[in-house]
Amino acid sequence: MTLTEPTTPDSPTTTPPPVPLVPSVLAQGLTVPKGFGDQSLLSPRPDAIRLLGGIPDPSALPLAELREALGEVWDAGGAAASLQYSGSHGFEGLRGWIAEREGVDPRRILITNGGMHGLSLTVQALVERGAVVAIDNPAYPLFLRTLELVGARTLPVPVEPDGLDVEHLARRLADGERIAAVYTVPDFHNPTQGTLSAAKRAALVELAARYGFVVIADDPYRELRFAGTDQGRRVFFDSEHVVHVNTFTKTLGPGLRLGWLVLPEHLVDVVLRLRNRQDSHSSTFVQTLVQHLLVTRPGWFDTTLGRARELYRHRAQLLVAELRTQLPGRFEVTEPEGGFFLWPRLVDDSVDTAALHKRASAEGIDYQQGEFFITGPGTDSARRLRLAYGDRTDAELRTAVGRLARAFG
Amino acid sequence: MTLTEPTTPDSPTTTPPPVPLVPSVLAQGLTVPKGFGDQSLLSPRPDAIRLLGGIPDPSALPLAELREALGEVWDAGGAAASLQYSGSHGFEGLRGWIAEREGVDPRRILITNGGMHGLSLTVQALVERGAVVAIDNPAYPLFLRTLELVGARTLPVPVEPDGLDVEHLARRLADGERIAAVYTVPDFHNPTQGTLSAAKRAALVELAARYGFVVIADDPYRELRFAGTDQGRRVFFDSEHVVHVNTFTKTLGPGLRLGWLVLPEHLVDVVLRLRNRQDSHSSTFVQTLVQHLLVTRPGWFDTTLGRARELYRHRAQLLVAELRTQLPGRFEVTEPEGGFFLWPRLVDDSVDTAALHKRASAEGIDYQQGEFFITGPGTDSARRLRLAYGDRTDAELRTAVGRLARAFG
Numbered sequence: 001m002t003l004t005e006p007t008t009p010d011s012p013t014t015t016p017p018p019v020p021l022v023p024s025v026l027a028q029g030l031t032v033p034k035g036f037g038d039q040s041l042l043s044p045r046p047d048a049i050r051l052l053g054g055i056p057d058p059s060a061l062p063l064a065e066l067r068e069a070l071g072e073v074w075d076a077g078g079a080a081a082s083l084q085y086s087g088s089h090g091f092e093g094l095r096g097w098i099a100e101r102e103g104v105d106p107r108r109i110l111i112t113n114g115g116m117h118g119l120s121l122t123v124q125a126l127v128e129r130g131a132v133v134a135i136d137n138p139a140y141p142l143f144l145r146t147l148e149l150v151g152a153r154t155l156p157v158p159v160e161p162d163g164l165d166v167e168h169l170a171r172r173l174a175d176g177e178r179i180a181a182v183y184t185v186p187d188f189h190n191p192t193q194g195t196l197s198a199a200k201r202a203a204l205v206e207l208a209a210r211y212g213f214v215v216i217a218d219d220p221y222r223e224l225r226f227a228g229t230d231q232g233r234r235v236f237f238d239s240e241h242v243v244h245v246n247t248f249t250k251t252l253g254p255g256l257r258l259g260w261l262v263l264p265e266h267l268v269d270v271v272l273r274l275r276n277r278q279d280s281h282s283s284t285f286v287q288t289l290v291q292h293l294l295v296t297r298p299g300w301f302d303t304t305l306g307r308a309r310e311l312y313r314h315r316a317q318l319l320v321a322e323l324r325t326q327l328p329g330r331f332e333v334t335e336p337e338g339g340f341f342l343w344p345r346l347v348d349d350s351v352d353t354a355a356l357h358k359r360a361s362a363e364g365i366d367y368q369q370g371e372f373f374i375t376g377p378g379t380d381s382a383r384r385l386r387l388a389y390g391d392r393t394d395a396e397l398r399t400a401v402g403r404l405a406r407a408f409g
Numbered sequence: 410m411t412l413t414e415p416t417t418p419d420s421p422t423t424t425p426p427p428v429p430l431v432p433s434v435l436a437q438g439l440t441v442p443k444g445f446g447d448q449s450l451l452s453p454r455p456d457a458i459r460l461l462g463g464i465p466d467p468s469a470l471p472l473a474e475l476r477e478a479l480g481e482v483w484d485a486g487g488a489a490a491s492l493q494y495s496g497s498h499g500f501e502g503l504r505g506w507i508a509e510r511e512g513v514d515p516r517r518i519l520i521t522n523g524g525m526h527g528l529s530l531t532v533q534a535l536v537e538r539g540a541v542v543a544i545d546n547p548a549y550p551l552f553l554r555t556l557e558l559v560g561a562r563t564l565p566v567p568v569e570p571d572g573l574d575v576e577h578l579a580r581r582l583a584d585g586e587r588i589a590a591v592y593t594v595p596d597f598h599n600p601t602q603g604t605l606s607a608a609k610r611a612a613l614v615e616l617a618a619r620y621g622f623v624v625i626a627d628d629p630y631r632e633l634r635f636a637g638t639d640q641g642r643r644v645f646f647d648s649e650h651v652v653h654v655n656t657f658t659k660t661l662g663p664g665l666r667l668g669w670l671v672l673p674e675h676l677v678d679v680v681l682r683l684r685n686r687q688d689s690h691s692s693t694f695v696q697t698l699v700q701h702l703l704v705t706r707p708g709w710f711d712t713t714l715g716r717a718r719e720l721y722r723h724r725a726q727l728l729v730a731e732l733r734t735q736l737p738g739r740f741e742v743t744e745p746e747g748g749f750f751l752w753p754r755l756v757d758d759s760v761d762t763a764a765l766h767k768r769a770s771a772e773g774i775d776y777q778q779g780e781f782f783i784t785g786p787g788t789d790s791a792r793r794l795r796l797a798y799g800d801r802t803d804a805e806l807r808t809a810v811g812r813l814a815r816a817f818g
Binding site: 026030031074113117211254264266269274278280 | 425427428435439440467475488492493521522529538559619623661665673676678683686695
């Protein structure tokens with residue numbers, strides 16, 4: 001075939017230089033990871049011990065059960081269906097199981113590819129480009145990256161031992177500040193370990209209704225409570241202004257990429273349509289196996305969680321004890337009530353945290369520096385470390401604290 | 410805790426009504442499916458035969474092999490890693506295998522959750538809100554829904570027997586039209602079955618460089634050629650202006666949700682950052698099993714494809730033969746060279762296609778009406794049917810055509 005060539009009479013034989021592609025404004029707004037997630041900060045030692053991420057221990061995940069599940073599903077003739085298309089909403093049986101556990105209508109459950117996916121769907125569905133989102137200070141840094149999808153501005157709200165300072169937020173709103181959303185981790189906060197109190201949950205939901213914003217309750221650790229008192233989720237599920245983001249990542253394994261949203265009824269269709277246009281649906285194969293385990297083995301999930309909670313309780317207590325023994329007087333430490341994180345504060349304000357991290361890295365321990373989590377002024381996060389203990393053995397935790405002690409010199 | 414209440418002196422005891430949440434402009438632009446994908450159009454008969462979707466046959470998918478793969482990976486100690494986090498770029502071994510097959514640098518391969526995911530990533534990364542995207546006329550309707558993510562306007566370009574009318578597009582561009590992207594299905598076009606000729610591929614890529622737009626080459630069926638001559642992909646891979654969208658959906662199963670993009674080097678980082686913010690990464694579990702099959706069984710993928718092509722060739726030929734035998738003179742039919750679709754044209758222009766579809770539905774055959782694929786004027790698609798034969802047995806195809814014959818009366 002021939003093309004209609006634009007005539008260029010003065011230089012008929014010259015091909016013009018290619019016109020480069022320009023990424024969209026959305027894409028241009030996505031930053032290169034700095035601080036949190038920057039691989040160049042890792043210890044160069046091959047035997048380095050990483051207390052870096054909210055990672056479940058392999059021994060707490062259903063390795064053997066998944067193999068059994070596949071065998072059972074295949075033997076029962078379910079192989080073919082597990083490799084075909086399925087609905088964007090997610091498996092009915094899986095949604096039903098989750099809905100019964102959460103105490104909500106199954107229609108309100110939307111299956112996702114894990115917690116991060118739930119966050120990005122919620123942000124894209126409810127936050128207008130350039131709007132303001134109130135966030136924890138300090139906050140989970142990867143949520144800030146999610147916000148880049150909509151170029152949101154942030155309003156940092158201090159986090160107290162019992163979670164987000166809701167009264168601070170109320171004052172800002174009363175002063176005229178307007179927000180599209182508030183983001184918080186209500187249970188075993190990342191990174192501050194605390195849990196949002198029941199009173200604050202109620203107050204936050206009331207504010208959301210009064211001012212017309214959505215509460216994005218990011219709750220991946222909520223099943224991993226091993227001490228203290230649960231502060232409840234009913235108030236979230238009863239609100240028209242809360243999206244509850246959850247996942248099997250910390251309980252059955254990050255590698256599955258399987259989570260869910262509990263949406264208020266009025267948002268189900270709009271988030272479902274968005275999800276449909278992204279990647280159609282979550283893996284039928286993965287949903288088949290997980291649904292099989294949850295539905296055909298009553299009590300199995302709770303038994304699995306029970307063992308996991310014991311493991312993480314033990315590791316949290318061990319880490320705290322080691323810090324107190326090997327680094328007496330160096331840190332203010334609060335024993336975690338659940339989740340994967342310890343957020344100790346340096347007692348001596350003259351310690352150079354950057355230099356400490358450098359020495360620790362040379363000694364062979366990796367941790368997240370508190371400054372990576374800061375979203376605004378008025379936090380002591382720069383004086384803290386985030387130590388993740390979920391996937392570290394007793395011996396590793398002891399050795400890691402020993403290395404940290406050497407870093408203090 | 411107490412909240413700072415705004416004072417309302419005239420009615421201190423009244424709670425104001427909740428302020429409702431407003432979905433984002435993005436979310437509001439997502440339409441409810443009409444025509445294609447509208448479940449209400451399905452035949453009410455329980456024994457209806459669906460020739461509806463581009464669905465691979467279960468017998469062509471690796472049901473037994475996936476079970477074996479899981480056993481082998483588990484026995485070799487790979488279970489734990491398969492349930493953990495992995496990188497956004499995708500497994501190195503999987504990308505390496507694909508890259509070798511495609512003949513490109515592994516860095517240019519980005520693992521996705523299937524073809525639709527690749528399309529939505531590409532559109533969001535490269536199409537500015539409200540920009541113009543040139544699309545096939547007729548086109549795969551679900552791509553139009555993907556375009557809703559960026560509120561794109563469309564420029565329909567006619568599709569000829571050898572694919573997109575590139576000369577038509579060239580004239581529009583020479584006349585001053587400017588586009589951000591062109592979307593086409595180069596191999597076994599959906600719905601028109603044709604393949605974009607090698608000459609047109611070269612011309613399209615040249616236009617893209619000259620005018621600075623991206624070619625979105627959506628190529629899920631390309632491995633399923635059972636007749637005719639391959640028109641090549643090298644010209645796509647050698648261009649800085651093409652994103653090649655591919656998937657294991659039609660070859661190993663839609664339920665896996667596993668695909669890939671071949672990106673020009675300069676777009677890898679930006680699309681990777683976008684993907685990272687959506688849902689972190691594709692399932693480690695699924696990647697582990699598929700990589701194991703592809704890497705540890707040399708030749709296995711091609712053997713699997715060989716069987717699949719034979720099966721689909723047989724079904725395509727059978728469907729064509731049945732139409733010619735049971736409905737002589739009713740349709741102009743072109744034998745497919747690959748893929749899953751037949752796109753027959755009604756010979757008699759006086760046939761009422763809506764009434765025909767209604768009678769066919771009552772007889773118990775479901776197909777896609779040609780009008781669902783129309784994106785602009787100047788196509789005869791309304792006089793056509795899309796018949797999908799991939800997952801229908803010989804007996805079902807014969808019976809379905811018999812029912813269609815009865816619908817003609």
